[in-house]
Amino acid sequence: MFSPRDVYGVVRPRSAEEVRTVVRAFARAEGGPRLQALSTGRNWGLGSREPARDAVVTLELQALDAVRDLDVEGGWAIVEPGVTQLRLAELLADTDRMLNVTASSGHTSVLGNIADRGVGLRRQRTLDLAGLEVVLPDGELIRVGWWPQGERPGAVNPQGLGPSPLALFTQSDLGIITAGVVRLLPRPEAQCVLRLGFGRDRLTEAVDELRRWTAQGLVSGVLKVYDTVSTRSYGGHGDEYLAHLCVDGTERSVAAVTRVVEEEAARSGLFTRVLRSDEQPPAPDDLVARALERLYAGDPSRNETMLRSAVGEEAELVDAKGGGWLFFLPLIPFTGRAVARSQELLARVHAETGVLAGSTVNALDPDVIDLVVSFRFARTEAGAARAHRALDRTYELFAEAGFHPYRLDSDHHQWVDRLSADPGARDLVRRLKQTIDPRQVIAPGRYA
Ligand SMILES: Cc1cc2nc3c(=O)[nH]c(=O)nc-3n(C[C@H](O)[C@H](O)[C@H](O)COP(=O)(O)OP(=O)(O)OC[C@H]3O[C@@H](n4cnc5c(N)ncnc54)[C@H](O)[C@@H]3O)c2cc1C
Structure with missing residues (x-):
């Protein structure tokens, strides 16, 4: 129950080659709708399949579901966007490797969650990312980060040599991910x-x-x-x-x-x-x-x-019939003081809006907590309005306290500019978008 956008259609390619064909077709059409990619579309609490902007055609990639390669000894798998965490985890059962899995459904996408920089039970999912195959807005297919080369894949090196383009394609509207190399942890x-x-x-x-x-x-x-x-x-x-x-x-x-x-x-x-x-x-x-x-x-x-x-x-x-569910996902310092402050802020949101949020500390390392704040609500108009008011208020109060979100929902993309530490950095990203995608083939997403 985030703001509904004008979605003109859904395209479901079955291969990376078909993704390229679709992208090239959209690149030829001046001023038409723009493409918004998703993997399995289960981004619950953050807008699910809802794009952040209007005038969009959704590109759903769950039919690209091959596990292209799996190297248990080397500790990596090459998967497509439709590969779910349950499927990859099952392939690794009884091996001496395991996947860093999330607490969301087993039927969510490994790459979809990585694309949004999700968090697993072992660490942030971006740390599992070694390489990406990406279709650029002109239809060119490139591989960034680390990809195994032939018979001697060698050791994983996600950053490669020189400036690393890998991070450009998560939380990104610069390309469409058609495969990725995912690292597997020692069991x-x-x-x-x-x-x-x-x-x-x-x-x-x-x-x-x-x-x-x-x-x-x-x-x-x-x-x-x-x-x-x-x-x-x-x-x-x-x-x-x-x-x-x-x-x-x-x-x-x-x-x-x-x-x-x-x-x-x-x-x-x-x-x-x-x-x-x-x-x-x-x-x-x-x-x-x-x-x-x-x-x-x-x-x-x-x-x-x-x-x-x-x-x-x-x-x-979940999306058709499930109960209402919203997430607010800030990073806060791993200190007792910061956690206590976060609880005071949520008590204030409760007092002001009548909506009581739940919160879960996810300690990512000795300094950083991913605080998962969740709002459950009845799926009525009034229930949704109240919960969304509480969410807006939480954004405001947490930002004032210096607790900034690391992921955004489809209604709050304007917070990217608001929370940016340096306008120069935002400007650099906009210049890259202008250079790589001058015709705006890919819709500006939740982080643009
Ligand atoms: C009860 C519950 C528990 C949850 N637990 C967790 C948890 O532990 N950790 C966590 O991180 N999340 C959690 N979630 C949130 C969410 O369900 C997961 O993050 C889920 O993996 C996202 O859905 P998806 O994998 O289908 O990704 P998608 O919805 O397919 O993708 C997410 C976003 O990534 C981008 N994207 C996806 N695919 C591509 C692509 N091919 N190319 C370019 N961009 C792309 C798009 O912006 C898209 O909106 C939970 C949700 C619920 C309801």
Whole structure:
């Protein structure tokens, strides 16, 4: 229920060559509609398939669904936009590699999520990106970043030599992605997920303690902290903040580090309970804890139950019939103070609009948190209007606090200019667009 745009049609090519043909046809037509690419179009919470501008033809690429190559030993796969995370994860089952998967449906696209710079359970998805195959606005097909060459692919080097064009094509209207080289992570030999509860009154100190463990290397992957609203939204248990923390490595290192974390937690006196996935597995109806355990191991097969809990429908029906769902996605410093401030801001949004957001901390590294703020709402006109008002207010309040989003929804593209640190940098990107796409074959997207 973002602003509906004038979409004149949908084109569904079946190969990279057909993408080139479509792009060339649009390049020939002066002043006609412009192309907006998507992969599986499940960008829920950020506008799904809705373009950011009017007068657009959508180019849906889910029929390009080949896994062109897979090198388990080298740690990479070449996939097309229609390849879902579930499919690639299944291909890697029982190998010593795994995919960095997200908490969204298994039926979402690996490349679609990378194109929007999403976040998996192990790290930001852009860190999984080694190379892209891109159709430029004149129909030329190029490969940027790293691509395996023949019999001796060598070691992955996404930046290549000289200025790297790879980053130009994520959150971008400069080209259409038709394939990508995705890095695969070594599969840990053992894993333990700890769940640690704490009360609102200990929030600042508990987050600082979790940050200390992250900085000292006790934590593997993305540490998550759900508030009570977000735990309930995704189908979990708990009446307090709940941290999920993964420890992985060899059997012996996992046993040792898990013990250290338990000791640190006890010593801090901050946590109400510390539960281990091997000794106290989550209850069958604790959908969040059960899904996360698998997700850290690169398996998104339990995500659909979490999705149903969040939006009430299967992936296929979310947009047609699912409950309302909005995301606001800022990066904030990994400090107790910043997390506490974010909770105050959301309480203010609640007081002003009557809409209560859920929030989940995703600690990307010892300094940066991807704070996933979600608004659920009933899909009525009044419910949607209230939720969107709350979202607008959240953008304003968080920006004032210096907490800027790293992804935008289809209604908030004007925030790119508003949040830009330097107009010169924006101008450079506009000059590139003008040079590469003078006829505006590709529609300016959510980040233009
Ligand atoms: C319950 C729930 C949990 C979620 N969990 C996560 C999570 O853990 N992490 C996360 O990141 N997101 C999450 N999401 C948000 C979203 O569902 C995912 O980001 C999803 O992967 C995006 O949909 P998609 O893969 O179909 O990408 P698409 O919708 O196909 O693409 C996303 C955008 O990328 C660009 N794009 C896509 N393909 C191309 C292309 N071929 N060429 C050029 N540009 C392109 C377009 O701008 C497009 O709008 C969640 C959503 C819900 C409802």
